[in-house]
Amino acid sequence: MLALKEKIKEAGLKTTPQRIAVYAAMRKLGHACVDRVAEEVAVSFPSMTIATIYNVLESFVNSGLLVRRFSSNNKMYFDVNVYEHAHFYDTADNSYEDFHDPELVRMVMEYISTRKFDNFNIKSVDIQLVGNKIA
Amino acid sequence: MLALKEKIKEAGLKTTPQRIAVYAAMRKLGHACVDRVAEEVAVSFPSMTIATIYNVLESFVNSGLLVRRFSSNNKMYFDVNVYEHAHFYDTADNSYEDFHDPELVRMVMEYISTRKFDNFNIKSVDIQLVGNKIA
DNA sequence: GTGATTGCAAATTTTTTGCAAGATA
């Protein structure tokens, strides 16, 4: 529990019980949409409102504690791992799974760097392996 | 205009004026969200309702005339180019631009194919170069 | 003619907003 507070403080945010609860939920979930976070938070903090969850998630994104993910179901998703990495994306349930493969990211970044894009400033590269979990 | 009808028929769909208008709009726009399509369609077909636009877009996705794109602003986006290709994604205005580079896609696919994923069936790979257009 | 498609209106889902009350540093 201390590590959670530390991370929030480190990010330059005040450590409120609500923020701790949301960050703990994200630590547990890894990737999640808002209602999934709400569901998880409700276990230990049922009085927390959905507006606060939105507030907290946004403050986390703005301070670099979470990153938003790309989705194809018109909902916000967040990732607790903020370093650049690839993902599996399951189109059946819109879930993510990390694909930890620094070599792949490095290879793509290196390839990109050989190209000149004078009309676009690339900040990151997002790679998703799209498909479905095998039952 | 004939090519549009042909494509729709080819996809196994009845060629209604509404579908032609939506497909023409997508051909012009390349990538678009629903309200952008509606705006474009309204020029030539102002009586068309938003529900029909959703219907048509969905029928197009189901029949392979369009593909959905991943976005980070909780809205549906569609791509008129259905073959696999990478994109620039501008986080400032949530716009896409094609990054036609078959070599990149091939390289990543080849790299992926050297890995065994026995719990995930990969259908496609989505690569987005995330950043901002330079003014 | 028949089944698919459209239009409409209402509902649902997801996200945002404004502001008063409360908590943190």
Added chain:
DNA sequence: TATCTTGCAAAAAATTTGCAATCAC
């Protein structure tokens, strides 16, 4: 204590639904 954060309630934005009327083949 001053400022930031939370809770609430309402609104806005985006998508979906049901059904009757219309259209394409």
